[in-house]
Structures are given as structure tokens and as C-alpha cells.
Amino acid sequence: MFDFVIPKGDKGDKGDKGDTGSAIIVDGDKGDITTADSGATWTLNDGVVTDDKVATPASPASGIDSAKLRFLQVGEGAVARDVRSRLGDVFSVTDFGADPTGSVNSTAAFQAAVDHATGSGGGKIHIPAGNYIVAGLVLKSNVWLVGSGSWNTKLWLPNGANTDVIYGEGAYDLFGTGSDQGVVNVGLFDLTIDGNRNNNLSNGQGIALYGREFYFQNLVVTDVRGHGIRTEWARGDSRYGMESCYTNVRVNRTGYHGWLNNGPHDSVTFNLIIIDAGQNGDNTSDGLYIGSRMTGRFIGCHVWNRASAFRHRYALYLEAGGGGNEFIGCHFEGAYNANVGIFCSNNLFDSTCRVYSAWNGVNIYMGGPAATFNDIRAQLGGPGVGRPGVCGVVMGGTGSDWVADNNIDVIANHQTEGVVWFTYSGGNNRVRARGYQTSGVLAFGTPKPTDIVDMSSHGASPARMDNKHQVNFLTASANAAATWTFDAPFATVPNVVFAPSGPGGALPNGIWVSSISETYVTIYNDNPVSVGLFVRADWV
Incomplete structure (x- = not known):
């Protein structure tokens, strides 16, 4: 057996001329080798190999066995590999028959690609530009799906599927169990997931994952009948840490919560935008629902409703029993019940956060069995156009709510129903507020003796309250x-x-x-x- 190297360049005459570029090495023991008059053409069984291309074989259906061709990368020290191995560095769903035109269902092709990647130890699966029909794709550990841009690559739920577009292996056996199992190291990049909610009337999440180490980037989830995204994991550690990282995620028009986020804890979210969550009915679901197992950092997030849409219940909901979340440069607006609902402890909102355009009169509601030790430094704005007057912070709604030991230091403008409602304060709250309003009251109810209050708002009655x-x-x-x-x-x-x-x-x-x-x-x-x-x- 002898190998011939056919370099790119000047006709490839006998392989000894031309520049130093990538080369194809041809096994010479597979048939007679001849040179065409034009040069640089070598006959190999049923295929033709040139310095530029492999010509169509005599039997197109069979193709040319890429194991018979070898690839040599440019650069000193490069080692020749067979082309099959080289092409196998990147998995593509189209290699397994996925249809980018959306004419046929591609779920089986996507699943075959995922299973093949899993069997190979994991890896990235490329999804070329196109519209793919996918329903109930089971995502497995160590597999990343990588599209060609969220405007170019779309996974579309078919009519009447009434299921998730993508869910993690074993997710529905693990949700709510507190298990430390589940998928690990899965990623979704540069693509759109469309739940086709107008033609799926009873069920279906965009993404549902139980596990840890999730990575989302440049991801759009839109028009979903159920939750746009659902993630969950128990408390605990993982091989490389349990934290997930989400960057540039948009969730648009969901039936239930925009994102039901119940872990993994200590995750980081950058530039999350949620629009029109809760479209199955007014005041039924939330934009961003943070469950009791989730603690994380949220930077530059915006949750809101379009004017013509159903209202989400809360733009941000922090579930009882959880806490420890940090919000930096985030905006929450347009909610029916309250823009922000805090039912747990030790959350932080820095001074670059804004809460405004409440639909039904409350910017921040604090309640539940332990809304304590929260640090709120946001700017509070007035109501939506044509909507009722707004209150800044409501401390509880019943005697069973315990709202105590919080630090509230806000700029509060146009809070005509009161900057703070103290009626159900549990005491030991430190409240400082400055603002302006054209009418209305400064506060509602009486601070507890252990509350420390220093508030002033031009135009309010009274204009100042300093209870110490x-x-x-x-x-x-x-x-x-x-x-x-x-x-x-x-x-x-x-x-x-x-x-x-x-x-x-x-x-x-x-x-x-x-x-x-x-x-x-x-x-x-x-x-x-x-x-x-x-x-x-x-x-x-």
C-alpha cells in the first residue's frame, strides 16, 4: 500500500508542486491510479479525487467512504486523519436526516443526533439555519444544541402535539422530589424554540430540565402553552459546581409562568427579557417565578406586559421558604397583583432596579410567614397610563403575614396611595424614602414602635414622617x-x-x-x- 499526497496548487502534478496547504492523502492500494491530461485528477475506485474536490461517485446513493480519504491540517506537527474522523468532530442534525424546510417532522432525526452524541461521550450538535418540526425531544447529559442564530434556527412544535418541545431525560420523574440526580452539562445556544400555542391548546413547555450545570445563550422561547422555561434541582454540589449560567434569553408569550426557576441554586442570569407571561388568563401566572430551591444573581433583567395582553400576576415572584437572590439593574412592571411579590428572606435589590407601571395599584408586596431581612433599594414609579393610583411597598395583607427586620431605602415618585403601608408590619423595619407626588398620602397605617422610619415626599400629606x-x-x-x-x-x-x-x-x-x-x-x-x-x- 502506498499513499499519495495531493497538495493544493499548481495542477498538483504528481503531488510534488504547489503551495503548502491542506492536502488529501489517498490510499493507493484501492485500484489503479491514473493521471488525467488536465493534471491533478486521480481515479480511485468509483470516486474521483482532485486537489479541489471529490467528484460525484458512479453510485451517488452509496457515496464515497470517507474512511478511504485522509485529511492533513495546515501547520507543523499536524497529523493525518481519515476524513470520517475529521467530519465527526462536529455532529449536525442534518447528518441524521433533519429537514430544515419544516416539511416533515424532524424529531426522530434530532433524537438520533442526541443519542449519537451521548454515545460518543457528549458534544455539540450543530443545527443549521432552518425551521425544524420537533416535539418531545429528550435532551441528555453533556449535549449542547447549537443553532445558527435565534433569527435563523427555529424548533417548531407541530399542531396538536400538546407536549414539551424539549425536556431533560427523566425530568418528569424528578420534578418535586428534591433528588440530586438529573441531567448535567446541557446547553442551548443561538436558536428559537416556538411552542405554537395557538395550535396546542392543552399542554406543553418550551424547555423543561431537572438537573444542574445548564447553559443558555442567545436563546428565544416563544408562544408556549405552558411555562416558557422550567428548571429545577435540589440543594447540593456537583462535579464542577452546580451553578448554571444564562445569557441573553428572551421569553415571549407563555400560557403560564414565563420562567419557573426552582434551581439549580447559585446560578447567574444576564439580560433576561420576559414579555407577556400568563396568557392563559388575567392574574393567573407570573413573569419570573423564583422557587424555594433557587438562589441566584440576576443582572439586567426586564419583565413586562404589552398593553393589549392579559396581565401576569407578579412580574417577579419570590416563593416562601426560599430567598438569598440578588437583583442588579432589573426592571419589573405591568403586573396585576403587584409588580414584585416577596414572600421570603435575604433578597437584595440594588439602587439600579426599577419597579413601575403597576396595573392594579401595588409596586412591591411583602407577605408570607417570613418576609424578613430583605434589602430593597429600588426606584419606584407611578402607575400605568389610565390605571389606579399606586402604593410603593405593602407590608402584608393579613395578620398571618410576618414582615420584619427589612431595610427599605427607595426613591418613590407618584406613590399617591402611600409610599409604605405599615398596617401589618412586624416591626424592626428600617424605612427611608424620598420622592415627589402631586397628591395623596405619604403612608398608610402606623409604623410599629420598633420600626425606624424617615420618609418625605413633596406634595404628600403629610410631607414628612420621622417616627424617631x-x-x-x-x-x-x-x-x-x-x-x-x-x-x-x-x-x-x-x-x-x-x-x-x-x-x-x-x-x-x-x-x-x-x-x-x-x-x-x-x-x-x-x-x-x-x-x-x-x-x-x-x-x-
Whole structure:
């Protein structure tokens, strides 16, 4: 057996001329070798090999066995490989019969590609540009699906399939179990998943995965009857860490939650956009639902509704029992119940977050058995056009809600129904707010004695509330007492000082505090004339 190297270049005369480029090495023991008059043409069994191409074989259906051809990469130290091995570096769904025109169902072809990649130890599967009909594709560990751009590669659920477009192996046996099993290291890149919701009326998620180490990038999920994306995993570690990373993800028009995210914990999400979640009915589902097993960092996310659509219940919902999430530069708007619902602890919203355009009057609602130790520093905006007046932060709705030990430091404009509702505060909340409004109240309800409140809003009534440093003006009639009931009760008896203001001249008798508690002070005027008093009470 002898091998001939046919270099690219000057006619390839006997393989000894031309530039140094990639070459094809031909096994010489498979038949007579002849040179065409034009040069650089070698006959090999039923195929023709040139320095530029492999000509069509005599029997096209059989093809040319790529194991008979060898490939040599440019560069010193390159080692020749057979072409079959070289082409096998990249799996393509079209190698397994997937139809990019959308004329026939490609699910079997996609599954064959996934199974082949899994059998080869995993890898990337390329999806060329096109529209592919896919239903119930089972994604397995260590497999990444890579399209040709979200505008160019689309996986389309067929009419009446009523199933997920893609789900992880074993996902529906593991959801809700708290298992540490599931798929690991799966990726979806540069493609669109279309759930065809108008023609699938009863069921179907865009993506449903149970496991860890998920990677999404430049991914669009649209028109899904169920949840756009559902992810979940238990608490725990993994070989290279359990964290997932999601970048440039768009979810558009879903029947239920835009993303039901219940893990894996400690994941990072960049530039997530969710539009028109909950389209199966008003106030039924949420844009971004963060489950109790999920803690993560969300950077640059935006959840909203189009004006003509059904309203999601919450743009962001943080489930009871969870917590520890961080939101940076995120916008939440357009929700029916409240833009943000916080039912757990230790979440952080930094000052670059914005919450606005509430559909039914509430920007942030805090409730549940333990809405505690949250740090909220967002900017709060007014209602949607033509919608009811809005409240900034509502602390609970019933006596069973426990909203305590939170730090709230916000810019709050146009919160005409109150910057904060204190009615069900559990105490020990530190509240600081600054803002502007054309009318309405500054607060609703009374802070608990252990709350520390410092709020002001131009145009509100009253314009300022500082429950630890309160001031008032009293008029004490001649030889009579005047009582001031504090605007908000103190945690302990405050220090009280006062200064008379008129009438002119010395007063013949004294003025003193005759009674004081955490909720009021009484001052007695022992003079024959009425006296005005500037009074200040300070909690120390």
C-alpha cells in the first residue's frame, strides 16, 4: 500500500508542486491510479479525487467512504486523519436526516443526533439555519444544541402535539422530589424554540430540565402553552459546581409562568427579557417565578406586559421558604397583583432596579410567614397610563403575614396611595424614602414602635414622617393641659423638650410635662394666659 499526497496548487502534478496547504492523502492500494491530461485528477475506485474536490461517485446513493480519504491540517506537527474522523468532530442534525424546510417532522432525526452524541461521550450538535418540526425531544447529559442564530434556527412544535418541545431525560420523574440526580452539562445556544400555542391548546413547555450545570445563550422561547422555561434541582454540589449560567434569553408569550426557576441554586442570569407571561388568563401566572430551591444573581433583567395582553400576576415572584437572590439593574412592571411579590428572606435589590407601571395599584408586596431581612433599594414609579393610583411597598395583607427586620431605602415618585403601608408590619423595619407626588398620602397605617422610619415626599400629606424624631406645635390654654398623641408610637418613652412661643413678656408661672408614655405627652400650663408650645420628642 502506498499513499499519495495531493497538495493544493499548481495542477498538483504528481503531488510534488504547489503551495503548502491542506492536502488529501489517498490510499493507493484501492485500484489503479491514473493521471488525467488536465493534471491533478486521480481515479480511485468509483470516486474521483482532485486537489479541489471529490467528484460525484458512479453510485451517488452509496457515496464515497470517507474512511478511504485522509485529511492533513495546515501547520507543523499536524497529523493525518481519515476524513470520517475529521467530519465527526462536529455532529449536525442534518447528518441524521433533519429537514430544515419544516416539511416533515424532524424529531426522530434530532433524537438520533442526541443519542449519537451521548454515545460518543457528549458534544455539540450543530443545527443549521432552518425551521425544524420537533416535539418531545429528550435532551441528555453533556449535549449542547447549537443553532445558527435565534433569527435563523427555529424548533417548531407541530399542531396538536400538546407536549414539551424539549425536556431533560427523566425530568418528569424528578420534578418535586428534591433528588440530586438529573441531567448535567446541557446547553442551548443561538436558536428559537416556538411552542405554537395557538395550535396546542392543552399542554406543553418550551424547555423543561431537572438537573444542574445548564447553559443558555442567545436563546428565544416563544408562544408556549405552558411555562416558557422550567428548571429545577435540589440543594447540593456537583462535579464542577452546580451553578448554571444564562445569557441573553428572551421569553415571549407563555400560557403560564414565563420562567419557573426552582434551581439549580447559585446560578447567574444576564439580560433576561420576559414579555407577556400568563396568557392563559388575567392574574393567573407570573413573569419570573423564583422557587424555594433557587438562589441566584440576576443582572439586567426586564419583565413586562404589552398593553393589549392579559396581565401576569407578579412580574417577579419570590416563593416562601426560599430567598438569598440578588437583583442588579432589573426592571419589573405591568403586573396585576403587584409588580414584585416577596414572600421570603435575604433578597437584595440594588439602587439600579426599577419597579413601575403597576396595573392594579401595588409596586412591591411583602407577605408570607417570613418576609424578613430583605434589602430593597429600588426606584419606584407611578402607575400605568389610565390605571389606579399606586402604593410603593405593602407590608402584608393579613395578620398571618410576618414582615420584619427589612431595610427599605427607595426613591418613590407618584406613590399617591402611600409610599409604605405599615398596617401589618412586624416591626424592626428600617424605612427611608424620598420622592415627589402631586397628591395623596405619604403612608398608610402606623409604623410599629420598633420600626425606624424617615420618609418625605413633596406634595404628600403629610410631607414628612420621622417616627424617631417627631415635632409638633401645641396650644395650651390658661391653667390647662394640652396632650399630643405622637404620629407614631415610640419603642420606649422618648425624651421631650418644648419651648414657649408667646405671649410676649415673662410668664409668671411654670409649664411642665405632667404625663408621658410611648404614645403621648401631656404638658400643663400653669399660667393665666394661653401659651403656644414648640414640642420635640426624640427616641434614644
